[in-house]
Amino acid sequence: MALNVVTALGTTAMEFITRHAAAIAVPATLILALAVMTTIIPLLRRSQGKQPPSLSDTIPFVSNTYQYILNLEAFLARAVSAWGLGGSTFSAGVQNIQLMLGQSNDIVSEPFMIMVFQNMWNFTPEDLAKFATDKSGRLQHPRVESETVPDRQRYWHGVHHIYSEYMTKARYSSRMADKYADFFSTQLAAHSTLDEWTSVSLFGFVKQSMAHSAVAALLGPHVLGLNPGYVDKFWAFDDIVMYIPFHAATGRYLDAALAHFDWDGPEAASDWEEHFGSAQGFMSLIVFALNANTIPITTWALYELVKDPALFQEVRAEVLQAYIVDATTGERKIDVQKLTALPLLQSIYTETLRVHMSLNLTREVNNTVVVEGYSLKKGAVLQAITQLAHLDEATWGREGHPASEFWAHRHLKHVPRLEKGEGGSVLELFMAGKSGSFVPFGGGPSICPGRVFAKQEILLTLVIVVARFDVEFVAWTKLDGSPLDRSARDDATYIGSAAVPPDRDMKLRWKRLW
């Protein structure tokens, strides 16, 4: 049962947790153990026995709050084992996830997004009020009760329209991906030498160079020139340390972009313009921090490749097929269409997202719905925990390769070449029947609109490094570069909220081949 029901603040256990955590600074693990033992475990047992609890019994926490006072990593690990997911129990969970993430007016994401706009994105009260009063929904047709709302006051639909018309369209994301590949190649050239070995701290390098290149591709390069240290401010924001300087820096970029942009000129109709970046860049500002997902995922994939030289060579042989030679310039270029069809690379991408994406997808009940006999009333908050779906042993486990571990070949199968009469077999990506168990980008009207670009960005980064560099592992270090004798693990502070970055850096040496 990967559907987690959360009531609003005010349930008894929640009050207990918040009051005691604040007043007597009880260690987080103790509070967690108490919450799990006294409330959650009995509820889980009961729910397995199919006796619907009353709403006042529902699992008592609110993710934002418990993230700060409880040990969410330990809680989720406990939940995975306590639920004992597998077989028919989990297939019920998958249906619940699909129900929750579907295109429905009964279960919606808007109240959660308003909380995010207010707490993370510094929306003015006026703008917040516009979104809060628009009940017409995100879809093209307004909800029945809002049919008279004029189009220009359908703010949610406006945002959704930009996502679907610009962010997810291949025309724009491919243009942005091309720009990204150019910027990233320039970064790589500046941090390596042809035919000579250079030392690099991989995570530190990827954090700077990928963020720099993605920002330049998304918003145009001027944001970086106008704001020295923009990427550092972004990471400080990501740590929720200094978010005001980051918003101020973005504001400076917007002011300058608006001052320089010629709305009547040819740029107004182009796919990519240097002041605004792509047409999607402007509207993507409010969710820019989500770009942080691509960098941890790419870093983990690179860690796996560097740790395993045989896998590195296998991937290199595959990705070289995605390069084409430009007939006019003689330069080698990546064919993005070919890239997204390479089975091993896709399996590694899927596997990295499966293992390291940890987000509690959140929705609110808008009209009463009945789920497996549980009546969920308006205002109840629902969470689908990606980790429960992604780490389910029955769905993902293979002999010698438990679901909790990365395995590059997990999503591949050999398909006979019979139709071509050539004999033998080819490798193909195999995800049949697993879509409900793999939700790194969420679903429904709120599904991540950056997913097309994100995939291109991640795959391009992996291909460029693997094809053009010889790489040797040197040592694991702490994030500040100091020595350490253990390998990287998920940084527990990100569990439940995003793609989880590694808690350690990898020192390596690399040599650029071309």
Ligand code: HEM
């Ligand atoms: C590996 C990379 C990424 C992952 C795993 C990821 C994941 C997600 C998830 C899980 C959501 C919430 C979906 C839901 O509630 O159903 C989301 C929302 C969003 N993402 Fe991404 N994301 C990634 C990259 C990106 C990029 C590169 C962009 C922008 C270019 C982006 C823009 C957004 C936006 C705008 C939303 C909010 C959608 C809304 O208004 O509801 N994401 N993302």
